[in-house]
Amino acid sequence: MMKVVAMEVLSLLFVVVAFMYFRTGEAEANTFAINCGANGSVNVEGRRWVGDLAPDSNITVTSGIVAYDSNFIGDSTYAPLYSTARIFTDTLNYTFKGAQGNSFVRLHFDPISFLNYNLNNSLFSIVANGLKLVSRFNVHGEILLKSTYLQKSGGNSSSFVLIKEYFLNVDIDILVLEFIPDKGSFGFINAIEIAPVVDSMFVNSVNKVGGNGANSSLNLSKRGMETMYRLNVGGSEIKPFEDELWRMWGLDSGYMVTADAGSEIKNSSTITYSSTNESAVAPLLVYETARAMSNTEVLEKRFNMSWKFQVDPEFEYLIRLHFCELEFDKANQRIFRIYINNQTAADNFDVFVQTGGKNRGFYQDYLDVVSPKINTLWIQLGPDTAAGAAGTDALLNGLEIFKLSKNGNLAHIESYGQTKDNKNSESLIIWAGIVAGIASIAILGALLLFIFCFCKRKRNNKLGDAKNSSPGWRPLFLVHSAVKAKGSLGSQNRNGSLSTARVGRIFTLAEIKGATNNFDDSLVIGVGGFGKVFKGEMEDGTLVAIKRANPLSEQGLTEFETEIEMLSRLRHRHLVSMIGFCDEESEMILVYEYMANGTLRSHLFGTDLPPLTWKKRLEVCIGAARGLHYLHTGSEQGIIHRDVKTTNILLDEDFVAKMADFGLSKTGPALEHTHVSTAVKGSFGYLDPEYFRRQQLTEKSDIYSFGVVLFEIVCARAVINPSLPKDQINLAEWAMRWQRQRSLETIIDPQLKGKYCPESVKRFGEIAEKCLADEGKCRPTMGEVLWHLEYVLQIHEAWLLANSGENSSRRQGLEETETEVQEAES
Known part of the structure; x- marks a missing residue:
């Protein structure tokens, strides 16, 4: 009896082993692990990788140069696999027999050193059975972008192996991987693996x-x-x-x-x-x-x-x-x-x-x-x-x-570089343009010279009359015409002024003089290149801010016109509103809502005003961020402010923050463009260094400036202070050094000591650090900044709530400064 049972058990084991053997054999028939550029097999993490030169590799290779690097950087476990590669200067084909079905195909790239080939400069395409996987592919560029997942090849953090993985359905018994170098370039591959997967x-x-x-x-x-x-x-x-x-x-x-x-x-x-x-x-x-x-x-x-x-x-x-x-x-x-x-x-x-x-x-x-x-x-x-x-x-x-894939294509062409043919073609186009342009310039030059001489003579004839007349201009008429042509404003009335449907009220000069006591200098609340800003009170008691352009100076004229155009079509709770204008007697005057608490900067340093609490500063940041987010996203192309700073963030009687001064603003790039090419303008200390270098303006330039504002708010000091030691003159550089050490609290405004949540300051510093990234593409959007700031405020409010529950007197002390501010301003 025992012998019969033993025989049945052995028979069952034989069937199970046989079944597992055949299943394994079937899987192995469709499984490939190829070590490119090698003629033997290596074992890595329990897997056998067969060299593409080995006779039992079951693949066919058409061409290529065998490369080897004995100085492998990284974990020695991977050295046998990534020390070899196959370099190709012509089309290279890998043909795999028995790869039918669904499979994961992985391509391994590690730019090793070999002879005069700099693998970081390679440029090539890959096609799998007619499906384009990559086009003009550069391994080093993709590693820098880190757009696909990376595997460290060892303890050295600067050494990575890039693994590109694809899911393919091979409906025939052969899979052909075609590697095609760009003209004048080359490519390489370190390892290839094919792992079959179940249909489900x-x-x-x-x-x-x-x-x-x-x-x-x-x-x-x-x-x-x-x-x-x-x-x-x-x-x-x-x-x-x-x-x-x-x-x-x-x-x-x-x-x-x-x-x-x-x-x-x-x-x-x-x-x-x-x-x-x-x-x-x-x-x-x-x-x-x-x-x-x-x-x-x-x-x-x-x-x-x-x-x-x-x-x-x-x-x-x-x-x-x-x-x-x-x-x-x-x-x-x-x-x-x-x-x-x-x-x-x-x-x-x-x-x-x-x-x-x-x-x-x-x-x-x-x-x-x-x-x-x-x-x-x-x-x-x-x-x-x-x-x-x-x-x-x-x-x-x-x-x-x-x-x-889309239309037989998975490739996305990155701007890693250009081929020689492309460069030559571009050179021909440039030279053709230059030759054609020279003839045009000669003709236009002669025409412009004639016009210039004619206008100069006419101007000299009228110079005496101009000196005896009231100086000024009629720029509002020009602005109205230009804006109307763009469809931004309403129609003109019989006096040539715009209707009040979109722009606002048309003030008489007498009303403006009455509101400002005939432009009394004691009512000046701001001065710029355009002229002065007065605090005014209209007949009905409404307080307004009145900006009067200086007709004797051309500085700020363009900015003034831009502000009219922008404010005529912008309406948001966190943007300063234009009430109306006056253009009588060669004057150019804009009337705004009055912001009772002035500029944000005046509440940070340089005045006797009580300091803002940390909660109030966060609320101001959120308000300004909402205004900028509206600018960036409120229209099809968006608007770039271009002069974000604490003096252009104004506070109303309730300390609601509003963005102001849109004289330098620019409409964002069209859909087919990534930036606006323009002369560099802005305020020193807040200026985006990438914009300064390239003269290419994007909304990320505003993000950089806003990051400087965030550090200015938390540190309460000027962005540029030449009286400080050399390493502290520039606030952005100085604060970033402390932030990278995660020690921003060391340089925080002393007025805030003990009155803030440390975690919220930590998060706040991280936001500012992201805003000041060297490259615009690495900076967040204003919507993302706004989201983070709201989260920081929630953290601080939770901390205030927790502290008030533990000690009501401590809670009272934390909010004491905020009460002082409100009482002082009232």
Whole structure:
């Protein structure tokens, strides 16, 4: 009897082993791990990589130069794989037999040193069975952009291996990877791997963002995808050997808009999949950790966990979110919304309900289309306002973003460089333009010389009469005509002035003189290159600010005209409003609402006014940011202020901040342009160095200036002070040195000592630091700055509330300065 049982057990084991052998053999037939430029096999992290020169590699290579670098920088574990490469100056083909089906194809690049080839300068394209993967691709440029996930090759933080991953459906038995160098350039490849995946890895129908519940077909049988990001949210990095498909899962913290917006949670309990076909979708390690919202009670349902990613415009993106409820064991305990690029992807989302229990992992796919104007993709999770108090939370375990091909193309051409042919073509165009321009200049020069001489003679004849007459001009008439031509203002009345429909009231000169006591200098509240600003009181008792241009000076004339045009079409609570104007007797006068508390700068230093509390300073920053955000986004092209500074931030009687002085403002670039080319103007100390170098104006120039304003507010000192030691003269440079050391509190305004939340100052400094990034593309938008500032205010208010609960007298002391300010101004 025992012998019969033993024989049955052995037979069963034989069947199981045989089945596993054949399944493994089938998988290995479609699996490739190729070490390019090598003739032998190497083992890296338990995997055997076959050299592309080895006789058993089951691939065909057409050309290329074998390269080797013995001085590998990084973890010695990877040295056998990344010390070799294949360099190509002509088209290189890798042909893989037996690669039919769905597979992840990964291409490994590490710019090693070899002879006279500088791999950082390579430029090439890659095509897989007719699908273009990259075009004019430069590895070094992509590493600097960090747009795809990177794997460190070792302890040296400056050494990276770039891994490009693609999902392909190969409908024939052969996969051909074609590497094509640009003319006059070359390319290289270190390693190639092909990992087959189950058919259920991606379903064909997914939820379309903004589609009101509609589904969209991916049609993956005829198109490929590129893995843009794969992140283990709230957990540590997952290495390839920890994933059955040898995928790498990076950290999410570097992509969070606010790193502390979500706290990391984990559960050591046994995690399972909600369905059997999800085992290959993600390893269980992804579902064992998560990130949930922080301080949900304090933030009153207005706060989201946000991740921001750089993507290529004009492509469709598959966003895969991984969930596993780790804390709650019943429904309605965690209900939230999912937003993708500011559109609701899902609401009333309950992970427990979706999975049917606790500790059960599952994923949800969404499809989004990125427009040509956008190169970022936002993913936000936040509380559903319809949920109860117990459900104001959100959770995410993992995140993947895939770019779908468009018309047989996955490539996005980056401006890494130009080929010689392109440069030669551009040179020919330039020289052709120069030759054609010389003839035109000669003709126009003669014509202009004639006009100049004629005008000069006429001017000299009338010079005596001009000296005897009242000096001045009629610029408002010109401005009215120009603005009307643009369709910005209403029609003119019979006196040549504009109607009051859009611009406001037309004042007589007598009314202006009566309001200012005939322009009494004792009422001057400001002076600029254009002239003086007077405090005036109209007959009905309304206080106004009256800006009178100086007709004897041409300085500020253009700025004055610009301000008329801008203010005629701008209306916002945080922008100073123009009430009307006067253009009688060659005068050029604008009338504004009166700002009782003057400039922000006057409340920071240089006067006897009581200092603003930290809360009031934050509120002022938020108000100014709202005004600038409106300028940048309120019209199709947006408006760039170009002179953001504390003297152009005015405070009304309630200390509401409003942006003022739009004389230097510029309409933003058209859709097909990235910047406005213009002469450099602005205020020294606030000027964006990138704008100064390139004379290319963007809204990010305002962001830089606003960052200087933020440091000026927290430090309460002038942006340029030559009387200080050399390293302290420039506020932006000085404050940035302390901020990078995370020691901004060392140089904070002494008037604030002990009256602020340290965490809020820390966050405030981080915002200012981001605004002062060297490159405009690395700076946040004003909308993002505004969002962060509101969060900082919430942190400070929570701190004030906590302190008032512990000690009412301390609370009274914290708000004492604010009361003094209000009493002094009243």
